[in-house]
Amino acid sequence: MAFEVPPLPYPYEALEPHIDAQTMHLHHDKHHQAYVDNFNAAVEKAPELKNKSAEDILRDLNSVPEAVRTAVRNHGGGHVNHSMFWKIMGPNAGGDPTGAIADAIKSTFGDFNSFKEKFNDAGAKQFGSGWAWLVQGKSGLQIISTPNQDSPLSQGLYPIIGNDVWEHAYYLKYQNRRAEYLKAWWNVVNWNEVNARLQQAKK
Numbered sequence: 001m002a003f004e005v006p007p008l009p010y011p012y013e014a015l016e017p018h019i020d021a022q023t024m025h026l027h028h029d030k031h032h033q034a035y036v037d038n039f040n041a042a043v044e045k046a047p048e049l050k051n052k053s054a055e056d057i058l059r060d061l062n063s064v065p066e067a068v069r070t071a072v073r074n075h076g077g078g079h080v081n082h083s084m085f086w087k088i089m090g091p092n093a094g095g096d097p098t099g100a101i102a103d104a105i106k107s108t109f110g111d112f113n114s115f116k117e118k119f120n121d122a123g124a125k126q127f128g129s130g131w132a133w134l135v136q137g138k139s140g141l142q143i144i145s146t147p148n149q150d151s152p153l154s155q156g157l158y159p160i161i162g163n164d165v166w167e168h169a170y171y172l173k174y175q176n177r178r179a180e181y182l183k184a185w186w187n188v189v190n191w192n193e194v195n196a197r198l199q200q201a202k203k
């Protein structure tokens with residue numbers, strides 16, 4: 001079965017005023033759809049990938065035929081990254097972290113504000129397009145950034161929080177003010193979903 005864009009789990013305007021409805025329409029319906037279409041086209045040319053999940057494909061890029069490897073990395077990455085992104089945001093969200101992630105942030109980064117500062121810094125300093133991440137690695141939680149649509153899964157890391165710093169994620173509302181977007185984004189973070197990902201990471 002071909003990969004599909006998952007429906008947005010809330011209305012397009014639900015993240016206003018932090019993320020505007022027009023950005024959500026373009027981002028979800030056009031950008032994510034394009035990643036899915038191009039990913040499916042690449043997988044079509046490499047039938048050995050057809051029975052694997054998108055995540056498993058990204059975990060083992062070296063086994064992807066060279067002819068489609070770059071397309072899979074970019075568009076498969078785009079599909080998996082955005083599928084996570086829609087779910088870790090939500091209406092009536094934000095605020096201080098709850099549950100296990102709150103404890104993990106505290107023990108790793110000291111407090112939530114220090115963590116946010118480091119995370120936002122990773123997003124601000126990612127030159128050009130990419131993502132800022134909180135990932136689970138073998139030695140615990142760490143903040144990284146990746147260029148383009150590169151997934152932490154391809155580095156053996158499990159993404160727990162990821163913020164999209166491509167201009168398409170913020171330019172309509174924030175124009176060149178990426179730092180402002182990074183700050184505002186915490187108002188829409190769905191900590192229940194982040195906790196679910198933390199639990200998944202430990203498996």
Ligand code: MN
Binds near residue numbers: 027168
């Ligand atoms: Mn995006």
